[in-house]
Amino acid sequence: MDVVETFGKTVDRQCDRDPAKGRRVLRAGWEAQLFRFRHMPVKALMPAYQYLAALMMDTMLKPLRDPGHSAVVSIFTPSQLLQEVGLSPYNAEAYSAYLLGSRCEHSCILTAEAAGLPETLCSYHKIFTGAAEKGLLPRPRCIVYTNLTCDANMLTFKRMERFFNVPAFFIDVPWTQTEADVRAVASQLRDLGRFLEDITGNKTDEKRLMSRIRRSIDTMDTFRQARRLQKDKYIPTDLVSPQYGAMVNNVLLGTPEVEKFARMLLKDVKLAGPARGKRIYWVHTNPYWSDAMHKALYINESAQIIGSDMEQVVYPEEMAAQDPYEAMARQMVFNHLNGSVERRIQAAIQQAKETGCDGAVWFNHWGCKHTLGGSALAKKRFQEAGIPCLVLDGDGVDRAHGGEGQTATRLGAFIEMLEDRNE
Amino acid sequence: MSENRSIDHRSSDHKIHYECKYTPVELIEAFGGEPELLNRSSDTFRQAEILGSPNLCGFGKSVIETAIDEHIKELFLVNCCDTIRSAADIIADAGDTGFLYTMDLPHCMSQCSRELMTAHLEDFAMRYGEHTGLTFDPDKFRQAFTTVEWPDGPYIAVIGARMSDELFEMVEKTMPLPCRNLSCVRGRDLGASRPPETDDFHRLMDWYAGELLAQTPCMRMEDVTGRKRLFSDPDLAGVIYHTLKFCDFYSFEYSRVKDDLQVPMLKIETDFTLQSSGQLLTRLEAFGETLRMSAGARFSGISGKKESRAPEGPAAGPACSPEDKPGAAAAPEAGTGPEAYSMLDADATLEAGKKYFAGVDSGSTSTDIVIMDEACSIVTTVILPTGAGAENSAARGVAAALEKAGLTRDDLAALTATGYGRGSIQMGDSQVTEITCHARGAHYLDPDVRTVIDIGGQDSKVISLDPSGSVKNFVMNDKCAAGTGRFLDNMARTLEMDLDQMSQRGLEYKEDITISSMCTVFAESEVVSLIAKNKSADDIVHGLNKSVAAKTGTLVARVGGQEKYMMTGGVSRNRGLVKALEEELGCELVISPYSQLCGAIGAALFARDSSIR
Numbered sequence A: 001m002d003v004v005e006t007f008g009k010t011v012d013r014q015c016d017r018d019p020a021k022g023r024r025v026l027r028a029g030w031e032a033q034l035f036r037f038r039h040m041p042v043k044a045l046m047p048a049y050q051y052l053a054a055l056m057m058d059t060m061l062k063p064l065r066d067p068g069h070s071a072v073v074s075i076f077t078p079s080q081l082l083q084e085v086g087l088s089p090y091n092a093e094a095y096s097a098y099l100l101g102s103r104c105e106h107s108c109i110l111t112a113e114a115a116g117l118p119e120t121l122c123s124y125h126k127i128f129t130g131a132a133e134k135g136l137l138p139r140p141r142c143i144v145y146t147n148l149t150c151d152a153n154m155l156t157f158k159r160m161e162r163f164f165n166v167p168a169f170f171i172d173v174p175w176t177q178t179e180a181d182v183r184a185v186a187s188q189l190r191d192l193g194r195f196l197e198d199i200t201g202n203k204t205d206e207k208r209l210m211s212r213i214r215r216s217i218d219t220m221d222t223f224r225q226a227r228r229l230q231k232d233k234y235i236p237t238d239l240v241s242p243q244y245g246a247m248v249n250n251v252l253l254g255t256p257e258v259e260k261f262a263r264m265l266l267k268d269v270k271l272a273g274p275a276r277g278k279r280i281y282w283v284h285t286n287p288y289w290s291d292a293m294h295k296a297l298y299i300n301e302s303a304q305i306i307g308s309d310m311e312q313v314v315y316p317e318e319m320a321a322q323d324p325y326e327a328m329a330r331q332m333v334f335n336h337l338n339g340s341v342e343r344r345i346q347a348a349i350q351q352a353k354e355t356g357c358d359g360a361v362w363f364n365h366w367g368c369k370h371t372l373g374g375s376a377l378a379k380k381r382f383q384e385a386g387i388p389c390l391v392l393d394g395d396g397v398d399r400a401h402g403g404e405g406q407t408a409t410r411l412g413a414f415i416e417m418l419e420d421r422n423e
Numbered sequence B: 001m002s003e004n005r006s007i008d009h010r011s012s013d014h015k016i017h018y019e020c021k022y023t024p025v026e027l028i029e030a031f032g033g034e035p036e037l038l039n040r041s042s043d044t045f046r047q048a049e050i051l052g053s054p055n056l057c058g059f060g061k062s063v064i065e066t067a068i069d070e071h072i073k074e075l076f077l078v079n080c081c082d083t084i085r086s087a088a089d090i091i092a093d094a095g096d097t098g099f100l101y102t103m104d105l106p107h108c109m110s111q112c113s114r115e116l117m118t119a120h121l122e123d124f125a126m127r128y129g130e131h132t133g134l135t136f137d138p139d140k141f142r143q144a145f146t147t148v149e150w151p152d153g154p155y156i157a158v159i160g161a162r163m164s165d166e167l168f169e170m171v172e173k174t175m176p177l178p179c180r181n182l183s184c185v186r187g188r189d190l191g192a193s194r195p196p197e198t199d200d201f202h203r204l205m206d207w208y209a210g211e212l213l214a215q216t217p218c219m220r221m222e223d224v225t226g227r228k229r230l231f232s233d234p235d236l237a238g239v240i241y242h243t244l245k246f247c248d249f250y251s252f253e254y255s256r257v258k259d260d261l262q263v264p265m266l267k268i269e270t271d272f273t274l275q276s277s278g279q280l281l282t283r284l285e286a287f288g289e290t291l292r293m294s295a296g297a298r299f300s301g302i303s304g305k306k307e308s309r310a311p312e313g314p315a316a317g318p319a320c321s322p323e324d325k326p327g328a329a330a331a332p333e334a335g336t337g338p339e340a341y342s343m344l345d346a347d348a349t350l351e352a353g354k355k356y357f358a359g360v361d362s363g364s365t366s367t368d369i370v371i372m373d374e375a376c377s378i379v380t381t382v383i384l385p386t387g388a389g390a391e392n393s394a395a396r397g398v399a400a401a402l403e404k405a406g407l408t409r410d411d412l413a414a415l416t417a418t419g420y421g422r423g424s425i426q427m428g429d430s431q432v433t434e435i436t437c438h439a440r441g442a443h444y445l446d447p448d449v450r451t452v453i454d455i456g457g458q459d460s461k462v463i464s465l466d467p468s469g470s471v472k473n474f475v476m477n478d479k480c481a482a483g484t485g486r487f488l489d490n491m492a493r494t495l496e497m498d499l500d501q502m503s504q505r506g507l508e509y510k511e512d513i514t515i516s517s518m519c520t521v522f523a524e525s526e527v528v529s530l531i532a533k534n535k536s537a538d539d540i541v542h543g544l545n546k547s548v549a550a551k552t553g554t555l556v557a558r559v560g561g562q563e564k565y566m567m568t569g570g571v572s573r574n575r576g577l578v579k580a581l582e583e584e585l586g587c588e589l590v591i592s593p594y595s596q597l598c599g600a601i602g603a604a605l606f607a608r609d610s611s612i613r
Helices: A003-017 A019-039 A047-065 A080-084 A092-101 A105-114 A123-133 A153-164 A179-200 A206-232 A241-251 A256-271 A291-297 A324-333 A341-354 A369-384 A404-422 B025-030 B046-051 B058-069 B082-094 B111-132 B138-143 B165-174 B201-213 B225-231 B249-257 B277-295 B338-344 B390-405 B420-424 B434-445 B485-494 B499-505 B520-532 B537-559 B575-585 B595-612
Strands: A070-073 A088-091 A142-146 A168-171 A278-283 A303-308 A359-365 A389-394 B003-006 B015-018 B034-037 B074-078 B099-103 B155-160 B179-181 B236-244 B265-270 B356-362 B366-373 B378-385 B412-418 B451-455 B460-465 B471-476 B565-568
Touching: A003 A019, A019 A047, A047 A088, A047 A092, A047 A241, A047 A256, A070 A153, A080 A179, A080 A206, A080 A324, A088 A092, A088 A241, A092 A105, A092 A123, A092 A153, A092 A241, A105 A123, A105 B537, A123 A153, A142 A153, A142 A179, A153 A168, A153 B249, A168 A179, A179 A324, A179 B111, A206 A241, A206 A256, A206 A303, A206 A324, A206 A341, A241 A256, A241 A303, A278 A341, A278 A404, A291 A303, A291 A404, A341 A369, A341 B082, A359 A369, A359 A404, A369 A389, A369 B046, A369 B082, A389 A404, A404 B520, B015 B025, B025 B034, B025 B111, B025 B138, B025 B201, B046 B058, B046 B082, B058 B082, B074 B082, B082 B099, B099 B111, B111 B201, B155 B165, B155 B225, B155 B249, B165 B179, B165 B277, B236 B249, B236 B277, B265 B277, B277 B420, B277 B434, B277 B471, B356 B390, B356 B420, B356 B434, B356 B595, B366 B390, B366 B595, B378 B390, B378 B595, B390 B412, B390 B420, B412 B420, B412 B434, B412 B595, B434 B451, B434 B460, B434 B471, B434 B565, B434 B595, B451 B537, B460 B537, B471 B537, B485 B499, B485 B520, B485 B537, B499 B537, B499 B575, B520 B537, B537 B575, B565 B575, B565 B595
Parallel strands: A070 A088, A070 A142, A142 A168, A278 A303, A278 A359, A359 A389, B015 B034, B015 B074, B074 B099, B155 B179, B155 B236, B236 B265, B356 B412, B451 B565
Antiparallel strands: B003 B099, B356 B366, B366 B378, B451 B460, B460 B471
């Protein structure tokens, strides 16, 4: 039994006896991991990704250290308003991924399913709900969520509102991209600002908020430049960095830390050597826990992930506006995952081309009906665009939906196929 | 605005298919269109699984299948869920639908949402008019509004995810009370209000948007407090809560209401096909029996079962006192095979003129027969494999049991059939589902039992009993093999051992391995990779036992299981699994020497009841 597995079992055992103790053990383990990321980073990774791993770990720890200054959020909730009133994002999807990394996800899934949650629910939501209801997660100050862009949001966060008995705010985002839609969302975001002011007692300074928005736009711009420049470069990449990128570019967008990461990434890319190996553009989350994935794509010169659609769900020009609330509304309304599957596919194809990939993987995360439903169409569209596409079934955080043999065979054969194309 | 994909061809037939209760049906009718609801179950999803994915909800797949296969000309979709959002793209790409309109439905009831909804309705009206050449008629619009009328008196409500019309027909046939389909789209109700007297189209649409959004909300909406009225009607006698595989919305509601609802509730899950109609029928009939027994006194209008011949009237628990049970017989230990039961026979004395009653449990792997006397003492038992035909096996089994007991068919005053094959057994006098029979049998064997865990070859069930032995609640696994005897059979084959070896090997583990996959295919792959890592077979078997125990523990939690637990079914002979399950539940399981005969015992007791009545 390895260290992480022992840690997970200890957290589970302690949580069963006394949830507060379970939380303390979890926090201690994560603090140790943060220390490791800061002082003993994975040397094969570039400085930007080393910094990113520590930044994400620290972000995860904030709600455990001070839950009264945290707000449970779904991944596509704009967090600039939370940052202004001093609330840390307590992101449901990221928590589930870290609980998996700590090997205590299985008991959370069982807790959720025993409570009657469906087996087919997105595992990110199931783990978060199970962890909260078994007492492993602390009570936040409030919850802010949106329908963007997952049905499960409408279920999980309402349930969490009742469970934690805290105020919640919902942002209803229409699925089309008209100016009326932007106005409707901007109006809700103004209400959100007042909601957050009321519950924290902190005022939102509009000038400061606008400068956060400008920083958000600059960050996305720098990030996009880095990914474009990466077209001809080799960047050693593990499996989690693209997912960290997705997290920070959403829930931490607007912070100086993410701006710093984007700049570091751009610098690293400029200094990087020429491209090598097969370059995979990844759509949606990835099963980073899988041995088969690890073998195929973990810091591997012969094949690596070079970008993910979740890192750039909106382009800087799509967000630009004079009013901060309108800019955040645009950030939501123009999110590439909002609306039809066709819209999402076209955005992914555009990014895949920009990053100069050899092939794309459309990851059918179990429970994500939008991704599953669009998979065959995505494969067709990618191929029409001249990009080979593998539809890979699996689960980002639940080993039960894995099928290691299948993952290894499909991924291996796809990479072999890409290699054959160039011969 | 919402999305519209229109191909430039006009049709004279203005049938427009729709799927959601927020569809502006009255607006379509005001144009002279003919809205037709898509709510029929499908036999196959060939196109949908090629163009979409197998792992989508069956209804979404049926929409794709129907639109493409039947060349639907006009289709109105609402972006009610992620599956329908994808379905719209798939149909637009692969189908030849001339007019496909997808309306964006707000999640809230705010003024802002109403304005957006009004704009969507106006947009649709413009596009539909352009496509069909038809015009809006305000009089037709007003005439289109009708009020849903329900008969007075107690009723059973179907609530939850959409139920296909075919399944609802099955529900109506099996329930002892009138049924109302209030699930998803069938719960459409705009109330009794009528459009304002104005020809101003914008004002009409503004009013209409408000009415559409004010319906009893579906679970996709942000504020679902209005759904409470579905569960609080004083005439509500029972609820059949329906969930659809891969539609997650309603499982959340079920999980919230299941412990607080004051009337009996049955949860069933389907994939929008009738492929598991046998299992569904068992559940529905068992629920009908429960209602008849527990609610008969409460609702005078409750009627007899329409098709099967189950005993009627309120339940009084077992007709015989627990003292009448054959407790004096030497009991073989758990883990022994069926042959051991022969020693339990003949603990009752045969007397001329005495009446005897038979229970036949026709299961997927074995047919079990119990003959009982008037004092509820077991006279004889027989277990034989179910062959090709349930009727044949039952006839052979009954003949063998009669011969063993020295009786003839004329000595049997009544015979009750239970199990999957009960419908095929013509010689029976009545049929009762295995759920009710297992509960009755378990109570007979040990009146302190409150939860029965039955893991059989084909399915697993957990039944919660009240102190009188009546069914309080029950759950069954879905149609996949996870957590059933078949799962263990497959794994034993992969490990190249027989079931007896598996029963023993699971007790002797050293490393505590966790096997995450419950899907038989994935678990097999996980086991193969553990073998490749040189993990010992004992440890792997223990991991598998833990995995089945965890799945069963989930079912127990769902049913609100309490001690004492009795385990029945063939898998109760697997010692390793029993131990894992005891650890999971934190208490000992009662494993009666009669565990495999529990259903047949219950059936024999019901046969006795029916004869006495």
